[in-house]
Amino acid sequence: xxxxxxxxxxxxxxxxxxxxxxxxxxxxxxxxxxxxxxxxxxxxxxxxxxxxxxxxxxxxxxxxxxxxxxxxxxxxxxxxxxxxxxxxxxxxxxxxxxxxxxxxxxxxxxxxxxxxxxxxxxxxxxxxxxxxxxxxxxxxxxxxxxxxxxxxxxxxxxxxxxxxxxxxxxxxxxxxxxxxxxxxxxxxxxxxxxxxxxxxxxxxxxxxxxxxxxxxxxxxxxxxxxxxxxxxxxxxxxxxxxxxxxxxxxxxxxxxxxxxxxxxxxxxxxxxxxxxxxxxxxxxxxxxxxxxxxxxxxxxxxxxxxxxxxxxxxxxxxxxxxxxxxxxxxxxxxxxxxxxxxxxxxxxxx
Amino acid sequence: xxxxxxxxxxxxxxxxxxxxxxxxxxxxxxxxxxxxxxxxxxxxxxxxxxxxxxxxxxxxxxxxxxxxxxxxxxxxxxxxxxxxxxxxxxxxxxxxxxxxxxxxxxxxxxxxxxxxxxxxxxxxxxxxxxxxxxxxxxxxxxxxxxxxxxxxxxxxxxxxxxxxxxxxxxxxxxxxxxxxxxxxxxxxxxxxxxxxxxxxxxxxxxxxxxxxxxxxxxxxxxxxxxxxxxxxxxxxxxxxxxxxxxxxxxxxxxxxxxxxxxxxxxxxxxxxxxxxxxxxxxxxxxxxxxxxxxxxxxxxxxxxxxxxxxxxxxxxxxxxxxxxxxxxxxxxxxxxxxxxxxxxxxxxxx
Numbered sequence: 001x002x003x004x005x006x007x008x009x010x011x012x013x014x015x016x017x018x019x020x021x022x023x024x025x026x027x028x029x030x031x032x033x034x035x036x037x038x039x040x041x042x043x044x045x046x047x048x049x050x051x052x053x054x055x056x057x058x059x060x061x062x063x064x065x066x067x068x069x070x071x072x073x074x075x076x077x078x079x080x081x082x083x084x085x086x087x088x089x090x091x092x093x094x095x096x097x098x099x100x101x102x103x104x105x106x107x108x109x110x111x112x113x114x115x116x117x118x119x120x121x122x123x124x125x126x127x128x129x130x131x132x133x134x135x136x137x138x139x140x141x142x143x144x145x146x147x148x149x150x151x152x153x154x155x156x157x158x159x160x161x162x163x164x165x166x167x168x169x170x171x172x173x174x175x176x177x178x179x180x181x182x183x184x185x186x187x188x189x190x191x192x193x194x195x196x197x198x199x200x201x202x203x204x205x206x207x208x209x210x211x212x213x214x215x216x217x218x219x220x221x222x223x224x225x226x227x228x229x230x231x232x233x234x235x236x237x238x239x240x241x242x243x244x245x246x247x248x249x250x251x252x253x254x255x256x257x258x259x260x261x262x263x264x265x266x267x268x269x270x271x272x273x274x275x276x277x278x279x280x281x282x283x284x285x286x287x288x289x290x291x292x293x294x295x296x297x298x299x300x301x302x303x304x305x306x307x308x309x310x311x312x313x314x315x316x317x318x319x320x321x322x323x324x325x326x327x328x329x330x331x332x333x334x335x336x337x338x339x340x341x342x343x344x345x346x347x348x349x350x
Numbered sequence: 351x352x353x354x355x356x357x358x359x360x361x362x363x364x365x366x367x368x369x370x371x372x373x374x375x376x377x378x379x380x381x382x383x384x385x386x387x388x389x390x391x392x393x394x395x396x397x398x399x400x401x402x403x404x405x406x407x408x409x410x411x412x413x414x415x416x417x418x419x420x421x422x423x424x425x426x427x428x429x430x431x432x433x434x435x436x437x438x439x440x441x442x443x444x445x446x447x448x449x450x451x452x453x454x455x456x457x458x459x460x461x462x463x464x465x466x467x468x469x470x471x472x473x474x475x476x477x478x479x480x481x482x483x484x485x486x487x488x489x490x491x492x493x494x495x496x497x498x499x500x501x502x503x504x505x506x507x508x509x510x511x512x513x514x515x516x517x518x519x520x521x522x523x524x525x526x527x528x529x530x531x532x533x534x535x536x537x538x539x540x541x542x543x544x545x546x547x548x549x550x551x552x553x554x555x556x557x558x559x560x561x562x563x564x565x566x567x568x569x570x571x572x573x574x575x576x577x578x579x580x581x582x583x584x585x586x587x588x589x590x591x592x593x594x595x596x597x598x599x600x601x602x603x604x605x606x607x608x609x610x611x612x613x614x615x616x617x618x619x620x621x622x623x624x625x626x627x628x629x630x631x632x633x634x635x636x637x638x639x640x641x642x643x644x645x646x647x648x649x650x651x652x653x654x655x656x657x658x659x660x661x662x663x664x665x666x667x668x669x670x671x672x673x674x675x676x677x678x679x680x681x682x683x684x685x686x687x688x689x690x691x692x693x694x695x696x697x698x699x700x
Binding site: 001002003004005006007008009010011012013014015016017019153186187190191193194214217218221225228 | 575
């Protein structure tokens with residue numbers, strides 16, 4: 001039994017089909033009666049349903065939600081929170097909607113309730129992000145962690161499978177890296193393994209029949225667990241690599257995730273023998289290879305070469321990857337980073 | 351995927367041999383510098399070690415700790431907290447020491463840090479209890495949940511095996527009932543299964559060699575997980591039965607636990623097919639039978655008849671058990687309770 005530290009995060013999760021309609025009760029439970037609704041602009045029909053359920057509790061609606069939370073737009077949401085006297089925010093949508101709620105929480109200390117429609121996981125974390133021009137600032141603040149999350153799988157039924165698949169692979173990466181990330185601990189490892197078990201079983205089934213609510217439910221549940229793990233453990237080699245090369249070469253986030261995850265796990269395997277063994281036994285086959293096969297089953301590309309990683313990209317990326325992953329569970333020199341990136345470019349089964 | 355609600359509890363856990371010596375750092379981390387040390391009186395030598403580590407942070411020591419937190423003694427501890435101007439409590443010992451810290455937290459709203467020396471699990475819950483004469487009052491208050499728990503397995507090395515075994519069986523019961531108790535949810539089920547896995551594997555090994563720190567560590571870890579589950583899920587048929595018959599006939603808590611758990615699980619099996627199947631697959635044999643065998647391996651009695659349950663006890667106990675377990679996952683009439691108690695009295699392998 002290795003020593004560990006585990007800072008457990010509080011938070012209420014309500015999970016089940018149709019439970020978005022309990023959002024009013026959940027607001028009441030917080031003892032507030034004036035909420036600002038922040039909703040993804042691209043699904044205004046369902047956002048209106050939430051507004052109707054909130055009824056007179058809803059004192060304002062903000063739909064100017066875009067990626068990466070630009071400061072100027074965050075200020076608009078904050079001003080609306082002030083002018084309406086909101087006592088809480090309800091955010092409806094993917095990670096961007098959640099991000100705007102966090103921006104308001106950061107300045108106004110308002111509790112946030114989330115109705116996620118994707119597998120972003122950020123609704124479970126105390127991490128905020130704001131973009132000023134091309135500069136993205138992020139921070140950790142327990143005050144921006146949403147207090148209540150309602151996961152209603154019906155909200156994910158319309159998520160096209162070519163978005164749902166990569167988004168869920170990203171969640172799977174949170175779970176896998178939860179086994180060896182900076183805040184890893186045995187409790188989170190148990191939750192991470194449960195997440196991997198559920199996602200690996202149900203992702204291919206959801207792809208077969210995207211209208212099957214049971215499969216959508218299982219994947220949303222697996223993604224929720226992955227988000228809970230991410231919130232405590234943080235990210236490691238896989239996500240840090242994706243952050244570097246995605247930023248350098250503007251690669252598609254979901255595709256990149258599917259390529260890099262099996263290779264990152266294979267690279268780390270020698271340093272995480274016990275966890276790797278548990279994953280392999282859970283998956284019924286070599287862990288990295290099984291994740292590679294899963295990505296194939298989801299029709300994602302297998303190599304960085306296929307998705308636009310430039311031929312001369314390794315030279316510029318390798319030192320940055322080595323630097324970003326300085327706290328990786330297995331040490332990574334610039335030469336190691338080069339070899340690792342080359343494996344991702346080739347995209348062979350590890 | 352069944353709908354569920356999960357109210358996750360915050361809390362910091364520091365786990366590892368020797369980490370009791372980090373108690374000063376953990377106090378500093380809370381930003382306070384005056385603490386009241388509450389320690390089990392029967393281990394004053396190690397309590398003094400804690401006092402030394404706390405140094406000038408320690409502004410008072412209370413050692414008048416007895417079972418069930420009598421109100422008069424709790425008032426003594428509270429007065430000491432007031433007169434010393436303590437800003438936090440550090441409790442050192444088993445569930446009783448933790449209970450005194452909670453009594454102070456209830457009145458003074460002081461954060462509590464725990465150094466548990468048994469497998470009670472109460473250091474993870476927001477449940478307090480106070481006894482006035484023969485009357486025990488209990489309540490749930492997030493303000494009494496300890497904020498930091500240091501699990502140092504070295505502190506359990508001196509726990510005699512005939513106390514450690516039944517105490518760990520009690521923890522195992524928390525984990526098993528965490529699969530179907532009133533607040534059960536799939537996340538806690540994953541943690542509960544991890545707890546069962548660890549305890550069932552390591553309890554017999556700890557019994558073989560009580561001086562093996564690795565085995566003591568594993569059992570303390572399994573008991574910690576069980577406490578985390580208990581804090582969220584609450585208790586069910588097993589504990590409610592033990593509470594009733596223990597109170598009626600003054601039976602030994604640990605022995606009673608070892609007898610009742612396999613029978614309670616067997617009774618509930620038809621109502622928890624999925625969870626029962628997961629337990630059985632984890633244990634590599636029928637779940638209730640395996641727990642029965644484990645209790646035998648720990649040399650605990652197998653039947654209530656052996657531990658003093660009176661011949662005519664069923665008539666008085668059955669209606670009370672049926673009433674106490676009214677929210678049990680499988681309904682329990684008075685006749686059912688009678689049959690269930692008779693199975694516990696016979697003590698056959700379920």
